[in-house]
Amino acid sequence: MAHNTVSMNLHVNDFTSRVLGVIKEKYGLRNKSEALEKFVGIYGDKYAEREVKDGIVREVIEDCESHFKKYGYRTMKVEELDKLCGIK
Secondary structure, three states, X not given: OOOOOOOOOOOOOHHHHHHHHHHHHHOOOOOHHHXXXXXXXXXXXXXXXXXXXXXHHHHHHHHHHHXXXXXXXXXXXXXXHHHHHOOO
């Protein structure tokens, strides 16, 4: 599995910087960038999938195809959307 990297310039508050510093020291990491990666490695799975699963992709494609078969490219009026959302 190849690891792609993205360069970022982050501005964080003092607390976040301290937390990253503690993680850095606790795990013997070289820098706060590695600490951030460690933190995401520990807690990231709660918020996002590491990889998109084939079944999910197929399900989305099938849902889209079903929608277009039923509705085509019909547009919804603002009033219809408001009613659907319970606004009016």
